[in-house]
Amino acid sequence: MITKVLLLAIFGIAMAHLEGVVVVYLRKALGMLDSESNKVSIEKFPRRFLNIEMTREAATIIMLLVIACLTGVSWAERGVFFLWTFAFWDLFYYISLYVLIKWPPSLNTIDVLFLIPKPWIAPVWFPIGISTLTILIISLLLFLGIL
Secondary structure (H helix, E strand, O other), rough: HHHHHHHHHHHHHHHHHHHHHHHHHHHHOOOOOOOOOHHHHHHHHOOOHEEEEEEEHHHHHHHHHHHHHHHHHOHHHHHHHHHHHHHHHHHHHHHHHHHHHOOOOOOOOOOEEEOOOOOOEEOOOHHHHHHHHHHHHHHHHHHHOOO
């Protein structure tokens, strides 16, 4: 089990960095400033690119679901593995963006978290906090032998 969760964490971190790189290129291609809020940026996005971005988000969730299904034995384990990998992906997505372009400039920066089914908008501290809490709770459950 420990090997699986370590590998899933590595997968989530690698996937987060890949997505961060894609977002950096997307921002540059669309002429967005590195410091610009994604909430402001999304208002400038042509509808066509928003639709494309929604397919990227859907593909990300599908990838996380598939890796959880491939590694988990029971539905409960698959759910835990999905949440675990999702948490690493989400947390390290923001870390990658910060390392690459110093974005977000603060934890209070407003971000567009998802576009599906409609834009979810919140300060960056919210997804970072949820992801960190998820990692800590699952780690504790593993340490206690509950998982």
